[in-house]
Amino acid sequence: MNLVYLDYAATTPVAEEVADIMAQHLTLEGNFANPASRSHRFGWQAEEAVESARITVAKLIGASNREIVWTSGATESNNLAIKGILEGFESGHIITSSIEHKAILDTCAYMETSSLKHGGFDVTYLEPNEEGLIIADQVSQALRPDTRLVSLMLVNNELGNVTDIKSISKVLSNHEALLHCDAAQGTGKLAIDVTDMGVDLMSICAHKMYGPKGIGALYVRKAPEVKVHQQIHGGGHERGMRSGTLATHQIVGFAKAADLVMENLDVEIAHNRQLRDRLWLGIEELGVQRNSHETQCSPNHLNVSFTGVDGEILLASLAQLAVSSGSACNSASVAPSYVLKALGVPDELAHAGIRFSVGRYTTEDDIDFAISEIKRVLLALR
């Protein structure tokens, strides 16, 4: 049976070169030691690999190596950013949006709870405008003197819509609030420069860009220094911001993935865009609503709702296409996507929302097969 993977926004396969270098950092013959072992050459070599990887991953986002804190992924980076910043305050206000990833929404909800030592923070959840975007004006209107943190994503995981983070940072230029950006879906898909964007903290991860799962990083601006309180204690690794033995093989895998992205980003963007647009061209006449923004969208995302069919049945019938309804991280829930609902998409269309996401290994044949499958299934269901 032909099976086509169109769920690159959920995760990507690990590139061969990445798997190779990871394998070289595991066994006795390889660079396996604990990078924190200071008393022997094995440890020094592992440390060297980790520090060289730190330089590479920093470069991917225009940061310096001393601004990278290794984490287990974007979920942990988001937790560390939000909790780690707010721990420095007794109370205050956070601005985020209703279409963030659950790793932000659940963390913000936790910060609201009165079980915290000081009784919780206020959170403003901005709603997307009629174009499905969060814009600087909204942030400007929501700002309060006690706003401590603004946390907004670069690329929405369900829609692919891109937030203009640079404009938002300008709104904050005369305010003490820090700007955190969840860029899990942006790294490897778009050019990113933390300085140009004006962010203070940024979450990234490897597994959306052909690196391994279970490794990510938090960018923490160095000058002027942003103070992040550690959330995982023990050992004082990562300059006291995140303890735990570093996973050398994951870290070098992340760096290799970053190298491959940097070598080829323009080509990859063009490849993704061409295939995504080919898919849209092939289905746009089929009674379909485009939920993703037409232009301000990541080149590999296409979120659509098909009219006149039951979403669950449609997805089940497209068994030869690996696609996602809403976010894969919420796939246990059958509630319509909260992101599409926030966009004002009616329940039945929100239920019929499908996210297609293409990537490095997608071919024109894959897209043509997907189009013919969608046509076949829609004909049968309608």
Ligand SMILES: Cc1ncc(COP(=O)(O)O)c(C=O)c1O
């Ligand atoms: C926007 C966004 N943030 C955070 C995450 C969580 O990342 P990780 O899987 O590395 O914990 C994801 C993954 O789906 C995501 O798309």
